Amino acid sequence: MTRLLAAIALAVSVCAPAAAAQFSEITVTAEGRSTAMPDMATASFAISTYASTAASATSDNNERYGRLLDSLRALGIKESDIRTTSFNVSYNPPPQPPAMPDQGVRYGYTVSRGIDVTVRRLSLVGKVIDTAVSAGVTDVNGVAFDNSDSRRQYAQALQDGVQQARAQAQAMAAAAGLRIVRVKSMQVGGPNRITPVVEGPVFRAAAAPVPTQIQPNSVEVTATVTVTYESQ
Helix, strand or coil, rough: HHHHHHHHHHHHHCCCCCCCCCEEEEEEEEEEEEECCCCEEEEEEEEEEECCCCHHHHHHHHHHHHHHHHHHHHCCHHHEEEEEEEEEEEEEECCCCCCCCCCCCCCCEEEEEEEEEEECCHHHHHHHHHHHHHHHCCCCEEEEEEEHHHHHHHHHHHHHHHHHHHHHHHHHHHHCCCCCEEEEEEEEEECEECCEEEEEECCCCCCCCCCCCCCCCCCCEEEEEEEEEEEC
16 A cells, blocks of 8 residues: 555656746847938928019019929929928018008018928039029028938847847846846837938028038937846
8 A cells, every 4th residue: 555655646746747937037128229321311491482462472482483493403303302391371461550660570471482302412412502592592491311221220220229138138137147048028119210400591592602512410210129038
């Protein structure tokens, strides 16, 4: 009987499942970066015209815009890269007697048109600005540089973020006498693009005698990743 009980106990100990391995979790958040030189730029312009009638102000604005289109086409800018972003007609009535007009205020009709021009040859950015001013643009509101291959740059930022996250997790695990076993979960934050901008507005009435030169700066994309690792 004693031998039988011992055999049963041995069989139970052999067949019983091993205790589940115990894992610790390490969660880290890291930011990856990718920096690249831009290969395109967007120049923002405005045409503002004033007259005592809406028709005159609109006609003047349309004429200037037509000259701008012709000048940009001559530079090789495609029509698909020229975009009207806004068009407004407003009226500011003059004050009625006995009030006196304010010398610093324009009365009558104002027509304002916003235009964005995408420049795909960076060597033309300064020329585009000078050409636009010569055509009758009244405001140069800034130039923003960017990279056309944004998906590839974002993927590079993600890769860097994952590498940064693993390095942090390994350092934390080593400090606690553990080792990383595997990834349990990963989460990704949205991309953040840091594009260099030459800001305006720059008010100019005629083309500059010296050509405009604008040097582009690098475009930086960041991506945030949160990774949970299992360690033991």
